[in-house]
Amino acid sequence: MEHNTRLKICRIAGCAAFWICPVVFAADEPGVSSAVANDVPPALEEVVVTAERRPQPLHKVPVSMAALTGEDIEQSKIVSIVDVQQHVPGLTVTRASTGQSLLFIRGIGTDIVGSGVEGAVAVYIDGVYQSRSSGTAMQFVDVSRVEVLKGPQGVLYGRNATGGAINIVSRAPGAETSGQFDILAGSYNRKMVRGTVSGSLSENAVNGRLSFLHDSDDGDTHNALLNLKGNSSDADALRGSLQFLSGDNLVVTFNAHYYRDNFTTAFKPLHPAVNPLFAKFGATVIGDPRTVMQNLPNEVDMTQSGIDAKAEWDLGAAELTSITALHKTDYNIERADLDGTEIPLISVGSPTTGIGIPEVTNFFSQEFTLTSNNNGPLSWTGLLSYTHQKVDAPGFNFFFPLLNLTTDSVAIVVTDALGVGGQASYSWANGLRLTGGARYSIETKDLEKDQTYVNGTLVGSMIGRKTWSSVTPKLVVDYSPDKNRMYYASATKGFKSGGFNTVAPQPAFDPETAISYETGIKSRLLDDRLLLNLAAFYTKYNDMQVSIVLGGAGGIYSEIKNAAKAVSKGIEASAVLKPTARFELSGGVQLLDARFAEFITIDPQNPALGAADRKGNPLSRAPDVTANLAAQYTWPAAGGALTLRGEGSYRSKIYYTPFRNDYASDAGLTVWNALLAYESSGKTGIYGAAFVKNLSDKTYTRAIFDPQGLGYLAYYAPARTIGVRLGYRY
Numbered sequence: 001m002e003h004n005t006r007l008k009i010c011r012i013a014g015c016a017a018f019w020i021c022p023v024v025f026a027a028d029e030p031g032v033s034s035a036v037a038n039d040v041p042p043a044l045e046e047v048v049v050t051a052e053r054r055p056q057p058l059h060k061v062p063v064s065m066a067a068l069t070g071e072d073i074e075q076s077k078i079v080s081i082v083d084v085q086q087h088v089p090g091l092t093v094t095r096a097s098t099g100q101s102l103l104f105i106r107g108i109g110t111d112i113v114g115s116g117v118e119g120a121v122a123v124y125i126d127g128v129y130q131s132r133s134s135g136t137a138m139q140f141v142d143v144s145r146v147e148v149l150k151g152p153q154g155v156l157y158g159r160n161a162t163g164g165a166i167n168i169v170s171r172a173p174g175a176e177t178s179g180q181f182d183i184l185a186g187s188y189n190r191k192m193v194r195g196t197v198s199g200s201l202s203e204n205a206v207n208g209r210l211s212f213l214h215d216s217d218d219g220d221t222h223n224a225l226l227n228l229k230g231n232s233s234d235a236d237a238l239r240g241s242l243q244f245l246s247g248d249n250l251v252v253t254f255n256a257h258y259y260r261d262n263f264t265t266a267f268k269p270l271h272p273a274v275n276p277l278f279a280k281f282g283a284t285v286i287g288d289p290r291t292v293m294q295n296l297p298n299e300v301d302m303t304q305s306g307i308d309a310k311a312e313w314d315l316g317a318a319e320l321t322s323i324t325a326l327h328k329t330d331y332n333i334e335r336a337d338l339d340g341t342e343i344p345l346i347s348v349g350s351p352t353t354g355i356g357i358p359e360v361t362n363f364f365s366q367e368f369t370l371t372s373n374n375n376g377p378l379s380w381t382g383l384l385s386y387t388h389q390k391v392d393a394p395g396f397n398f399f400f401p402l403l404n405l406t407t408d409s410v411a412i413v414v415t416d417a418l419g420v421g422g423q424a425s426y427s428w429a430n431g432l433r434l435t436g437g438a439r440y441s442i443e444t445k446d447l448e449k450d451q452t453y454v455n456g457t458l459v460g461s462m463i464g465r466k467t468w469s470s471v472t473p474k475l476v477v478d479y480s481p482d483k484n485r486m487y488y489a490s491a492t493k494g495f496k497s498g499g500f501n502t503v504a505p506q507p508a509f510d511p512e513t514a515i516s517y518e519t520g521i522k523s524r525l526l527d528d529r530l531l532l533n534l535a536a537f538y539t540k541y542n543d544m545q546v547s548i549v550l551g552g553a554g555g556i557y558s559e560i561k562n563a564a565k566a567v568s569k570g571i572e573a574s575a576v577l578k579p580t581a582r583f584e585l586s587g588g589v590q591l592l593d594a595r596f597a598e599f600i601t602i603d604p605q606n607p608a609l610g611a612a613d614r615k616g617n618p619l620s621r622a623p624d625v626t627a628n629l630a631a632q633y634t635w636p637a638a639g640g641a642l643t644l645r646g647e648g649s650y651r652s653k654i655y656y657t658p659f660r661n662d663y664a665s666d667a668g669l670t671v672w673n674a675l676l677a678y679e680s681s682g683k684t685g686i687y688g689a690a691f692v693k694n695l696s697d698k699t700y701t702r703a704i705f706d707p708q709g710l711g712y713l714a715y716y717a718p719a720r721t722i723g724v725r726l727g728y729r730y
Contacts, residue, residue: 051149052423053156053381054371059522062435062478062488064535064572066588067147070171073140075632075645075675077691077723079215080137081123081146081166082702086649086671088148089572089590089626094656095703095715098333098357099265099300101137102703105150106539107568107594107622108163108514111656111705112547112560115359115393116413116447116500120512122153122161125168126255127323128308131363131389134331135304138259141237142196142211145169150572151516151537152494154472155437158385158419162494162514162541172253173207173243175200178683182727188232190217190723206244213237220719221266224286225293225342230266231718235259252311259305265298267713269340270704271663275711283341289699289716296337296347304329306363314373321369333357340713344401355395355408364388382422383439389415396503408453411502417443423474435476442469445508447500466508470495484524491517496545501560509560512543532575541566546658549602550611564599564658566619568592587629594622596658603659605706617660625652625668640680640687648672656704663712666701688726694718 051061066088068078078084082101085091092104096113103109103121110120113133123130130136140146146168153161177199184192191214198209214236221230239257246252272278272285284293306327313320333356335349349356367385372378396409423437447464472495478488498511520535544564550557574588599614618624632645652668655661677689697720704714 051147053369053383054379059484059486059524060478060480062476062486062490062520064150064518064520064533064537065148066150066574067145070144073143073146074689075643075677076630076647076673077675077689077693078140078146080139081168082137084146084148084166086673087628087630087647089574089588089628090150090570090592091148092621092623092626092651092654094621095265096133097267097338097703097705097707097713098336099263099298100133100331102133102621103136103163103166104621105148105164106537106570106590107566107592107619108539108541109621110496110545111620112545114499114560115391115411115502116445117545117560118160118497118499120160120162120496122157122159122165123168124157124165126170126308127167127310127367128306128325128327129363129365129387131387132329132331132359132361132391134302134359134361135329138302138304139213139215139235139237139261140168141194141213141239141257141259142171142209143168144171151518151539152472152492152514154441154470154492154494155421155423155439155474156381156383158421158439158472159417159441159443159470159495159497162496162512170239170241170255171196171198171209173198173209173241175204175207178730180727180729182687182725184215184723184725186217186723187719187721188217188220188229190721191215192725201242204245206242208243209241211237211239219264219266220721221290221292221716223266223292223294223297225295226297228264228297230264230292230294230298233261233263235261235263249314250311252309254307254309256307257305258303260301260303262299262301265300265336265715266292266294267298267340267703267705267715268292269710270712270714274663277339277341277343277345277711281341281343281345283339283343289714290719292340293342294337294340295342295344296335296349298336299334300336301332301334302330317373319371319373321371323365323367323369325363325365327363329359329361329363331359331361338398338707339710346707346710347399347401349397349399355397357396358394360392360394362390362392377427378424379427380422380424381437383420385417385419387415387417391415393502406453406455408456409451409503410453411450411500412448413500413502414446414448415443415497417441417497421472431480431482433478433480435478436474438471438473440469440471441495442467443497445497445499447502447508450500450502450505452505460505462505464500464508466498466500468498468511470511470513484528486522487520488522489517489519491515499545499560504557504559506559509545510543510562512541512545512562514542515540526577529579530575530577532573534571534573536571537569539568541568544599546599546601548600549604549607558604563601565597566595566599567597568594568619568622570594582634583632585631587627589625589627592622592624592626594619599658601658603661605659605661605663605711614658614660617658618655620656620658621654623652623654623668625650637678640678640685643675643677643679645675645677646672647674656701657706664704664706666704669698669700671698671700672696684730686726686728688724690722690724692720692722694720696720 179197181195196211219232308325339345419441421439425435450462452460476490516539543562570592572590576586630647672695675691
């Protein structure tokens with residue numbers, strides 16, 4: 001009975017694991033294993049995953065994916081999705097000029113941010129879709145797993161999964177009383193306090209879990225003009241979960257969360273010799289990349305709160321899951337200096353209204369999943385989902401002090417989306433399996449208000465309504481000649497929502513689509529001590545939503561249009577080797593060729609050259625090579641175990657614009673991290689770690705952008721950081 005209840009809880013939580021974690025429950029069971037103590041070569045156990053919305057053994061899932069367990073997150077000091085990219089080849093996370101995270105998988109994503117624009121990589125937290133890019137970079141709080149599915153996921157994840165999907169799975173409540181509390185101190189006055197308590201509130205009926213987090217730092221950048229710190233953060237989070245068990249047939253989990261981060265950003269002008277900020281306006285040239293001269297601090301406040309309920313009924317021949325969610329996200333750029341210099345050229349925040357760039361999103365979703373619950377040759381999954389979203393952007397304010405000019409746009413965008421679909425698999429006794437599925441999606445966007453003002457005078461107004469629909473099919477053939485090998489080939493389609501450009505009045509733009517073909521091998525070798533995965537893919541990326549620069553009598557201007565095509569193709573490999581219980585070696589690599597097949601536009605930095613086809617240019621934020629490598633050794637010590645871990649990630653040259661311009665690029669680099677951790681044996685005791693991130697203190701960018709007429713500006717990635725954590729668990 002205890003085992004069945006535990007499995008039920010794991011399934012409710014959306015449990016998944018990856019080849020890097022041989023035991024599915026390892027992340028939630030601290031302590032030193034007997035295998036480590038006795039140095040016995042382990043056999044990697046079968047791992048159950050839910051990448052396809054149903055529990056399956058990992059080697060039976062014909063899709064290229066990666067996942068980081070809670071243990072991986074702790075060992076690598078992963079704070080958010082931004083850090084995940086160092087551990088998943090092919091995933092790139094950068095920043096928009098307004099601070100939001102921009103996600104790309106295999107070169108597919110978007111660098112356009114606005115109230116009427118959607119992302120191309122779907123992010124889910126506990127099965128709930130994160131509808132705005134502002135909500136995708138929240139710090140991880142009590143996370144059990146992070147899964148990254150590569151390639152279009154249109155059947156099981158619906159709209160906005162053109163590049164792939166990311167699932168963030170929180171730890172579920174358990175009947176066993178447990179808790180942990182720790183503190184962390186680090187570079188740049190970083191201070192973190194966090195804790196979790198979990199246990200039964202009513203025997204065999206109700207379990208609860210409560211987690212909190214406070215994490216703050218002063219940032220690694222200095223504003224010499226205002227004598228202020230930059231790139232700082234001050235985050236608070238609270239998450240609670242109640243799980244109700246009704247026999248063996250029904251489990252209901254209620255989650256509630258609150259998250260707030262008040263942070264600052266700092267970007268720096270690049271290339272003084274060709275940058276008009278220096279050549280025309282006389283801005284001060286400062287060589288240190290972490291010293292700026294901004295006449296305003298860039299201050300952002302992001303808050304999200306929400307509740308969700310997940311119910312799972314065992315109906316005998318089938319299992320029905322319902323997820324209902326309601327959340328609100330408030331993202332507000334309170335003020336910012338958009339030219340990054342002491343010259344008062346352009347800033348965010350109207351001097352007359354006092355409004356910066358706020359965006360308030362109210363989101364509701366309801367999803368039903370029905371899966372077969374038998375061991376026969378036929379298995380199937382059916383899905384029905386509905387989402388309603390209202391994005392209220394009451395001000396998009398820019399102030400040009402030298403011209404005594406203000407511009408402002410106000411917009412409200414409402415989206416209703418419905419999706420219905422499913423897939424079925426049939427397995428033959430010889431190991432051959434055929435899977436087919438499709439999803440029909442229909443969505444309507446209402447532009448209730450889009451108004452543009454200049455110096456407080458209304459100069460443009462627009463309302464609009466557009467409905468789109470799409471069918472996204474999937475076909476997979478896989479073959480398992482034995483329990484240790486699987487060969488697969490798939491064809492899948494995904495689509496990204498159409499939308500409205502709420503910054504410049506223009507007609508609605510249509511959805512974009514991606515059709516991907518993939519083949520791969522998953523294998524377990526050397527008596528289950530070596531796991532090896534290989535995959536090759538080819539993706540046709542059509543009707544790309546791009547910001548196209550046009551010329552007219554009034555000069556150049558930009559619009560969002562379906563004006564580009566691209567091809568993304570490559571190969572990837574991942575492996576883990578564990579020859580003994582003490583030593584583990586893992587890594588992965590992706591070789592990517594992601595190029596425009598068609599894109600005619602003006603380069604805003606060279607408008608005199610006119611429009612040209614950028615065919616053959618690399619996609620933005622799509623490095624040709626990404627790789628990661630990690631090695632760790634664990635040995636018994638003083639009633640517990642010490643673990644020494646080193647890890648590195650490599651990224652080849654990356655371009656941030658579609659013009660193959662070296663001024664908007666960053667050279668290839670390797671970043672190393674190191675950790676020494678102690679873990680007491682058993683489930684009670686102390687734990688701690690000392691770590692270094694960016695060990696060699698590499699200076700590299702997290703984003704480069706080119707506002708029209710202002711040259712190039714960059715966000716820099718964090719400098720070397722050192723930290724120490726100490727905690728106690730029971």
